[in-house]
Amino acid sequence: MRRALLAPWIVVLVALMAATGCVAIPDSSSPQPVQEFNRSLPTNLVPTPKRSDDPETLVRNFVKAMADPESGHSAARRFLTPGASERWDDQGPMTILSDLRVVVDERSESAVRLRVIGEQVGVLSTIGQLTPSAGEKVIPLTLTRPNGAWRIEGDMLAGTVTDSTQFDATYRLAQLYFPDRTATRLAGDPRWMYGASVDPTELVSRLVSGPAPDLTGAVETAAGKDVTMRGPVVQEGERVTINLGGLTDADTRNRTVIAAQLIWTLDEAGIRGTYLINADGSPLIAERSDGWRPADVKAFDPEPDTGPIPLHVVRGGLYRVTATGTAPVAGPLGTADDLRSAAISVNQTRVAAVADRGDERVLLQGPYGGDVTEVTSAGEISSPSFGATTDTGYALVDSEPVLWTVDDAGSTARVVPLDISEVTAVDPGPITSFKVSPDGVRVALVVGGRVLLAALSTSDRGAPSLTGVDMVSYGVTSPVVSIAWGGVTNLYLAREGDDTPIMRVPISGLPPTGLVSGNLKPPVRAVAATRTTVYAGDVRAVLELGTAPGSADQYWTSVGDVPDGAVPVTQAG
Numbered sequence: 040m041r042r043a044l045l046a047p048w049i050v051v052l053v054a055l056m057a058a059t060g061c062v063a064i065p066d067s068s069s070p071q072p073v074q075e076f077n078r079s080l081p082t083n084l085v086p087t088p089k090r091s092d093d094p095e096t097l098v099r100n101f102v103k104a105m106a107d108p109e110s111g112h113s114a115a116r117r118f119l120t121p122g123a124s125e126r127w128d129d130q131g132p133m134t135i136l137s138d139l140r141v142v143v144d145e146r147s148e149s150a151v152r153l154r155v156i157g158e159q160v161g162v163l164s165t166i167g168q169l170t171p172s173a174g175e176k177v178i179p180l181t182l183t184r185p186n187g188a189w190r191i192e193g194d195m196l197a198g199t200v201t202d203s204t205q206f207d208a209t210y211r212l213a214q215l216y217f218p219d220r221t222a223t224r225l226a227g228d229p230r231w232m233y234g235a236s237v238d239p240t241e242l243v244s245r246l247v248s249g250p251a252p253d254l255t256g257a258v259e260t261a262a263g264k265d266v267t268m269r270g271p272v273v274q275e276g277e278r279v280t281i282n283l284g285g286l287t288d289a290d291t292r293n294r295t296v297i298a299a300q301l302i303w304t305l306d307e308a309g310i311r312g313t314y315l316i317n318a319d320g321s322p323l324i325a326e327r328s329d330g331w332r333p334a335d336v337k338a339f340d341p342e343p344d345t346g347p348i349p350l351h352v353v354r355g356g357l358y359r360v361t362a363t364g365t366a367p368v369a370g371p372l373g374t375a376d377d378l379r380s381a382a383i384s385v386n387q388t389r390v391a392a393v394a395d396r397g398d399e400r401v402l403l404q405g406p407y408g409g410d411v412t413e414v415t416s417a418g419e420i421s422s423p424s425f426g427a428t429t430d431t432g433y434a435l436v437d438s439e440p441v442l443w444t445v446d447d448a449g450s451t452a453r454v455v456p457l458d459i460s461e462v463t464a465v466d467p468g469p470i471t472s473f474k475v476s477p478d479g480v481r482v483a484l485v486v487g488g489r490v491l492l493a494a495l496s497t498s499d500r501g502a503p504s505l506t507g508v509d510m511v512s513y514g515v516t517s518p519v520v521s522i523a524w525g526g527v528t529n530l531y532l533a534r535e536g537d538d539t540p541i542m543r544v545p546i547s548g549l550p551p552t553g554l555v556s557g558n559l560k561p562p563v564r565a566v567a568a569t570r571t572t573v574y575a576g577d578v579r580a581v582l583e584l585g586t587a588p589g590s591a592d593q594y595w596t597s598v599g600d601v602p603d604g605a606v607p608v609t610q611a612g
Contacts, residue, residue: 084209084235085114090188094151095141097189098180099202102139102155105129106201106209108233115199120183120190127195134200135161135169136176151182151189160203160513160550163210167230168251169548173513176200206231212547213237216303216341217250217258218296219480220497224427225303225341226258226480227527229547237308239272243281246304253507256496257480266297269319272305277312278330279305286318294323298331299339306333307341341478342527345385345610348569350598352581352605353381357392364600369408382423382432383407385477385611389449391423391432402434406449414443414452422472425611426479426495433482435473440484442503457495458504465491465508472519477611478527481546488518490532492546511544515551523612525568525586533566533575541566541575541584554584557594567607574598574607581607 085107086100101118116124136157145152155178162172178200181193211232216225228250232241247268249260269282281301288294302314313330315322322328327335337343350360351368355376358365367373372381372392379400381392384407391404392411400420405411415436423434430449433442440457462470468487475482475495482505484491490512493505512519512532521533530544532551539553540563554573565576571587575595580603582595598607 084233085205087114088118088188088190092189094143094146094153094182094189097182098141098153098155098191099139101191102136102200102202103205105133105199106205106233108133108199112199118191119195120185120192123190123192123195128197129199130165131198132165133163133198134159134172134176135163135203135206136200137203139202149184152179153182154179155200157200157202161206161548163206163231163548164251166248166251167213167232167245168253169229169231170509171511171513171548171550209233211237213242214304214307214341215242215246215250216300216307216339217254217260218300218339219258219427219478222259222293222296223338224478225299225339226254226478227341228254228258229528231548237310239274239279239305239308239310240268242304242308242310243272243301244268246300247283251507253509254480254494256498256504256506257494272310274310274312278315279310279312280315281317283316283318283323286323291324294318295336296339298323298327299336302331302333302336303339303341342570348610348612349387350567350574350581350583351381351383351608352601353378353392353608354602354605357381357390357608358601358605360598360601365602370405371411372403373408380421380423380606381608382425383608383610384425384429385427386429387610389425389429389432391425391434393420393423393434402436402443404432404443404445404452412450412452415441415454422474424473424475426475427477428479431479433473433475435470438470440470440473440482440505455503458502460504461508462486462491462493462505465510472522474522474524476524476527481527483522483524483530485519485522485532490515490519490522490530490544492530511546512551515542521563521565523566523568523573523609525573525612526570529568531566531568531573533563535562537561540577541573543586554586555593555595558582559595564604565606567609568612569609574609576605576607579603581605 085104104115107114112129137160139157143153159172159174159176161169163169180191182189183192213230213232214227219226247266250258265285267284269284273280315330352358357368357372359368377395379393383390390407394401399416401416402414402420403411404414417436421435425432431444441454443452443454445452466486470486472485482493482495492511494507496504496506517534517536519532519534523531525531532542540561541554542551544551560577560579563575563577567574573584575582581598581601583598584595585592
């Protein structure tokens, strides 16, 4: 069903990109060909050189052909002379370019010197991970005309490039799923794969190869380092057969986690049926010899449907917005008049809030609608959030990210600072916002007005840190003032200025895209989100915009009877 809903969503996304001048790039990363197994792909995904091609057409088609990684980029090598092909080092990541143009510097009847110039929008790694990038890239090329047809003769820059339109046409986004450090939930690792459709053998091969480097401290590899594939994934009618080898761990729980990884990864990619999973010639688990279905590993659903998510707002106290109006929540947070911000857990059982108490701020936590206890106090506290669990919360305390845990009674809290050395190495500026994703694996931060993405890692000694840090707000020219998670795959940001104040950033590596600004009245002070709705607090009130696939709203509408200056709050958003 998720896959079926993608098509209308892509139409909406393309429309938004067109409206905002952003380029369209698919949600995956650079491909890593699987050498062990043969696979059939369409032969017309990239152009081939024609005898009638002029130099400009030839090099543009050469750039498109570099999108195909198969057989050492054999499709692109057809555009080169034999000598140039032999000298070309095509290894390494692929750079995605937009606004491609060709500038001819010298031309004669038999030779042309030119430059291909484009704006970098992403870099696709050899494991299929796409990361945003920026800056101009210039590729000098020399063409000759052997046998009357133009070919590229001069030395090539190492690596590959392609244009964003070709990337969008030839790559598919897939999610690899890995268990978090508790092995109770799955987190997505987005990868881009070349082809008209996702190849199940390549997909599983990448899964057993492990997570992307930026997630290694935040997720586990339940399959173990020695697990391999024994032959391709076989689809026969409704049966999907996966044969693994080297699985020495006999623990039923760990093997169930492996099954969950395989099933949800294949299911998300549209490869569905009854999954027959074998390990070293025998069923992965004897009791499942007749096969697995997603329902058998429902507990590991990476993004389960939790039903309608109510909107809350903070305006002195914490209020719940209903169809009939706005009402204070039960307990002391509903009657408070000194709250500045709040967070609600995914299952709406716990709440955290920041209150003004004289010259200091106090972080409070407790059961939703019940009594609260103090976690800590400081000169400034902001950005409370929950991840996947209710016994752990996060906040900025004097601009430093911390996590807190509560005991079984939910009363005594322990506060632990996060190691942010990798964050400061990327940007030493002040951290002004900090939000943990609903799956508890990723963290979004606003540092010096820019948005960074990191993984919430735990060392073998149990020390928490932020690792795998990358900037994701390339192209966002004005400072960001607020961020929110809209599920686990999209981040929303509010920025200063009147031009497109709300933007969406996919964690798959796609560039930010602006949402309609319509009847927003900037400046926008705060943003909150769910998987289907974005909320913005502007100078007047709180407004909402539907983002569900196939039904994106064209205008922001008021959420109703909400006090002026209220701050929107959603569960784990």
